[in-house]
Amino acid sequence: MAAANQEPHVSAVRPRSFQDESYLDGFLGTVSDLQKAGVLQDVVLEVEGRRFPCHRLVLSAASPYFRAMFTGGMAESRQKTVVLQGLDASIFGEILSYIYSGTLHVSMDTVQPLYQAADLLQLDYVRDTCKSCMAMNVERSTCVDLQLYKFADVFSVDNVLKRCLELIHRNFVEVASSEEFCSLSVNQLTEIISHDELGVTEEITVWEAVVRWVQHSKKERLHHLPSILPHIRFDLLTSDDTAAILEHPLVGEDPGICKVIRNVLQKGNPILKPRHGVTMEMALLYKIEHSSNEILFMNPREGKYISCSYKDEPFAGYSATTVTSDNNIYILETKKESDEEEQLSLFKYNHVKNVWELTGLSSASREPGTHIKYLFEIDQILYYMRDYYTPSRKVRLRKYNQHTNHWQECAQLQLEESTQHGDCAALSCGPHLYFLTSTEVYRYDPTEDRWSKRTAPGIIHQVHSAVAMGTEIFCTDLYFDNTIVYDTESDCWQKLQVTE
Known part of the structure; x- marks a missing residue:
């Protein structure tokens, strides 16, 4: 009898909840199958004369626009066929495909009309995705698209509008x-x-x-x-x-x-x-002193030097610098956070305000040993290279993703053990990156993420500095006693004769 008077076990009176992780995917898949099979459809949407049989419930769940149309007492809530104005039939077909599948297909040809349709139908995900695609495209572009500028202006896509204006001004x-x-x-x-x-x-x-x-x-x-x-x-x-x-x-x-x-x-x-x-017709980066907070420029047209104080204190870490094809100047500052990680701070020079502005801050893995740092730009993408003077003698390459604010790892380059400290130069020329020594030349192809070996110079004792002009790369030793030129198209070297 004593056992009969005991309280029931907790699990017998408190129900437990179970979440079916596959339910939502399965449910959406079934709804998509019903749409494809034309089953239980209760409304037809007509766009530019093209008819789209649909489900009111699905449309209302996906779009506040349709929810107001079908539940707010509007005339359309009682109609079997609803005519939609101001939409392109093929674009609406893509919108409908997204509503039933959750998958959106976007190209540069469709991104603007998709955004416009999503703005009307109040589909936030489609609108935000199109906005990101436009922003990504305009950030990588060096060409002016006035059509995109006008679109961004009308729909107040601020980040796209800002970049378009920069290109238009330039x-x-x-x-x-x-x-x-x-x-x-x-x-x-x-x-x-x-x-x-x-x-x-x-x-x-x-x-x-x-x-x-x-x-x-x-x-x-x-x-x-x-x-x-x-x-x-x-x-x-x-x-x-x-x-x-x-x-x-x-x-x-x-x-x-x-x-x-x-x-x-x-x-x-x-x-x-x-x-x-x-x-200022042209501004050339002249020199950076690591013990100073000033940077020098030269205006060749006026024959004047310009000094810029970019912050109260000098950059703490050794900085790599580059001037991009659209005349922007970047500095990458590295600062040790721990034995395993370092902080990467990317600064962009504002020519008008005469100040450096932080454009990216991230962390990356760190390797011990001394190294030389390089910063390059190819097709509006920044690359960061490190040549480590460790027994492994490898060159590490990263590229900057401005949308995620992270440096992504690229293919590494393994150098020969005979390569000496200080005998190297790295630069961009055309669509490729080049790493040069007196005995080795390597070319990096960003489209394939691959290094390939090219013809070595063999006519200079040491490569100390290099500069690209057109499709040619000019290299010199430390004291400019010898100058050689590399034709990147023919993969050939020749020594330049110095005239006194």
Whole structure:
């Protein structure tokens, strides 16, 4: 009897919960099968005359747009066929495929209309994925896409818009001569020409671009000219250029335009600075002192040196430096965190603000031993190379993924044991990286992630420095007693004759 009076075991009164890990995948797969088989479909969506039989429940679960349509008492909730406006049929087919499968297929041809459709249908994942794809493409691009700029402006895709503007400013002369330039809105035009970073060497170039834009549709655009003119920096124009502008036929067509120009000339605008391209045709990195917080540049056009103080304290670690093809300057600072790891800090020089800005901070594995560090850029991707002076004599290579903020491991290069300390140079030339010594030459192909051995020079005692010009690489020894040149296309070396 005593046993009968005891409390039941806890497990008998408290139910346990079990989660079927495969349920969601199986459920989604079954729903997809029902859609493919045309079973239990209760609504037809019509886009551009093409009919898409669907399930109201599935559409409502996937999209707030459809949930409001089918549950909010709208007329569409009672219709067997619902016509959708403002969508492309093939794009909607891809959207529907995503809703039923969870898989999205994106290409650069479809990313913009997919984003537009996702924005309408309130599909956050599709919209965010398209945004990431556009950002990745524009970050890697060196070409200006005004269509993408206009799209990013309309839909407020800020990171894409910022990068597009950088490319437009840097390549303004090319952009202003394109057909697409004339399709910009007045707000987009003024946004572009108002920036200090505009890549022009003469302010008259900006006026000529504005004239071209107005004349493309003069009847509709001439009245915008008075609001555009204050963004042109008349203080930077020569007297001849100013006189030519005042005599231009466009100015004569509206007395108000001439009045605006004279007011701007009379009052000036102290807020507006010289364009970046006007004051500096080219800036070359000259030298970095590891014991100083200054960096020196040279402006070849003016024959002047420029000093930049980039932080209160010098970089703590040994820094690798590179100038990229789009004229950006990067410094990679390494700092020991432990015996196994080090911190990698990537800084980018802001030409306009004259400061260094941190663009990436990450950790990476560390190896003991002395080493030489290199930083390169190929096709808008940064590569970080280390030549370790350890018994193994290996060269370690990483590339920077700016979207994940991590340095990814690439193929390592094993050197011959006979290679001597200090007898090496590394650089990028065309689409490849090169590692050179007096007895070895290796080429890295980023598309294949592979090193290959090339013809060794054999005509110089030591390779101390190297520079690439076009498809050729010029190498010298420590005291510039010998200079040799390597043709990367023919894989041949020759010694240059020094004339006194």
